[in-house]
Amino acid sequence: MIVAVAGGKGGVGKSTVALNLGAAMDAVVVDGDLAMADLPGGRGPDLHDVLAGRADPLEAVRGGGPVAVLPCGRTLAGARDADVEALAGVVAAVEGACGPVVVDTPAGLAADAGLALHAADCSVLVTTAASSAIAGALRTRELARELDAGVAGVVLNRVEGRPPREAVRDALGAPVTAVPESPAVATAREEGRPVDAGREAAGRFRDLAATVRSASTGR
């Protein structure tokens, strides 16, 4: 299964959700943000190298940590050399060899977001309770539907107090998982790892993984 974690607006926590959903699903997380990579990289070939034909997709997967990651390069030259049309093939190759894949999709509605959704079987939309973020998620949902990456679930991220869960579910038409604002999540994210399994947020990400799995078996 290939899941695209998307949501038009930047800064809503897509990469955090991708990393934690990847951990909960035991998936490889692909950093699909070709222009502004966000997941930890380290040394070795990255997605830019793979999309430029300089490295094999599996060579670029970093295992060994709490979650396997295929990171993306951070240079403008690398972003320019990358052949984004090859993204779907790369993601499919990783899925074939490693199992489930979670693609961290860039903000906005440019072709890299479109191609990640095109490569995916389904999508998870990430939004905060802010109306601008929900509007971005709505636009992304339209693109996801057009590209056959139907919305399996919505993450209402960084909620404080009582989340507007029903309103968001009605607006986006998919089950909502609320993830509370949490220093533990933020600290883990800064260290490039998923939140510790014992934390409340980790439980929510496991709920999300179950929602995604049941949506994909239900279709």
Added chain:
Amino acid sequence: MLDVDWDVRTVEGPPPASAAEASGRDTVSLVAAVVRNETPVPRLVRLRSTVEEPVLPPRRRGVPEAGWDEEGFAGTVPPEDRLPLGFAVAGRPAEPPVTVVDRGRADVVDADVDEGEEPTPADLLRELGSPAPPREAVPAGGDDDGGETGVTTEQSVDSGAVPAHVGAWLDAVEDRIGRGASEPADLAALRRVAERAAALAGDCPADGGAGVESSGGS
């Protein structure tokens, strides 16, 4: 069944400095063609450029428009209608610049083959735009390991070092010469640089020209 009218506009490059440089690479032609279908049915057309150089097709967001490839265009001309097409090509085409092959009626194949069809990655790039940063945004000589855009002009003046992007270009040319893959344009560019550098070196006082007003160079 199909007729074509065409027109060619050629823009000449600068005259070559020597016969060895006369590659025609700087000359480019714009070829316009109108394919006419006078029959009452849509017809499939294959239009080919007669120039050996690859066709430079119309592009949207960097991706060739649907139907175009290196040889030309394949598509459908509506019944009793005209299909205007145009492309650029290096050099000056012979006459005629294009050939047109009538591939038969377009309505006998599945007419709504496009409907509900999965978009290709190229379709998505055309519709949504490439995420690649524009060429102008990428520092010349920037390497893959990030950030290093080479010495600044000020530093290179101080140290006497060749600026990084100039060095990178020279290295690339040296590499092509080494592989036997240099191009006539390389020789032309090297000569222009050598001439300009020699002229500037001649104008440049040995003491650095402190207090001397520049005369504007050659």
